[in-house]
């Protein structure tokens with residue numbers, strides 16, 4: 001008899017959300033984390049909860065993801081510094097204005113509230129934006145969070161004692177009902193969920209995940225500079241470019257008054273060392289749209305690595321690991337949307353493991369086994 005019902009490997013935002021969801025469903029869960037809860041890609045990202053329409057299925061997934069955050073408890077929202085900034089997409093050419101229009105129609109078709117803004121309206125809602133931004137699309141339901149805190153909060157929910165966290169447990173191998181840690185500890189359970197981000201490919205050889213690195217900059221405190229999370233409309237397409245480095249304007253006002261400036265996409269890069277050229281390009285793109293940042297001090301620059309699947313959507317379902325006997329599962333490969341989609345990913349996993357209906361619009365997209 002297994003010691004518990006489920007092992008979840010990885011305490012990032014995705015693993016923590018899955019562990020809580022399975023425990024809420026009544027399972028006894030052991031969450032195994034090698035280092036710090038919320039310390040992987042989760043700590044390196046922007047924490048923007050954003051509705052996106054980049055690849056087929058993404059709009060349905062992110063719409064459910066943002067909605068799930070909105071319905072979360074006040075306690076999680078407080079702890080994760082949930083702030084309903086909304087998103088402001090901006091265009092700087094006629095072709096980009098058309099893209100914004102198309103995005104508005106796609107959002108409207110699935111009942112996502114979004115409104116076009118003229119240059120004058122844009123200037124009224126975000127006076128710091130330069131005239132390079134000639135139109136906008138405002139999505140008021142989007143928000144921002146501090147993702148590491150969210151992961152820690154989710155992992156702390158004991159769910160009546162059913163969710164236990166084991167820190168310092170770096171899993172080196174998994175099987176259908178066990179996980180072996182590097183320090184010799186062996187954990188047993190009826191089912192095993194691999195949710196450790198890019199490292200999932202080490203535990204599940206054959207899982208098609210690749211790295212896509214990103215740089216972020218953060219400034220000193222300049223409260224009141226921005227109200228919305230602001231992105232250029234080309235950002236959505238840049239998130240699915242597989243073979244070239246891209247740099248887009250993607251800027252967030254933190255509740256502290258700091259400005260978080262992103263973001264780059266560097267396919268296949270996994271090391272942490274900063275690239276001075278990319279930092280310069282990010283700063284130049286930010287100044288193009290926010291010239292007032294010229295006088296701002298950048299306090300810190302860092303990099304993080306996104307895990308990317310071939311479809312561009314996360315891999316959620318049964319893993320086809322040899323010998324897994326259908327009892328090993330995977331939730332990984334969330335690219336730049338893992339914070340947005342962590343809660344809905346957990347709901348999908350729970351439905352697949354324990355039965356129950358998948359969130360509407362996601363049945364077909366996530367019908368297959370994972371890999």
Ligand SMILES: Cc1cc2nc3c(=O)[nH]c(=O)nc-3n(C[C@H](O)[C@H](O)[C@H](O)COP(=O)(O)OP(=O)(O)OC[C@H]3O[C@@H](n4cnc5c(N)ncnc54)[C@H](O)[C@@H]3O)c2cc1C
Nearest residue numbers: 010012014040041042045046048171197214304338339340
């Ligand atoms: C620059 C950048 C900007 C981003 N911006 C956003 C954004 O604005 N909005 C958004 O939604 N998403 C964003 N993302 C993406 C988001 O951060 C990720 O999709 C998400 O954090 C992935 O979570 P995860 O839990 O799958 O992986 P991780 O956060 O990497 O967590 C994996 C965990 O597993 C642990 N682990 C690894 N190997 C093992 C092992 N063998 N045994 C036990 N534990 C192990 C790690 O220590 C880690 O804690 C961004 C990412 C980057 C890099």
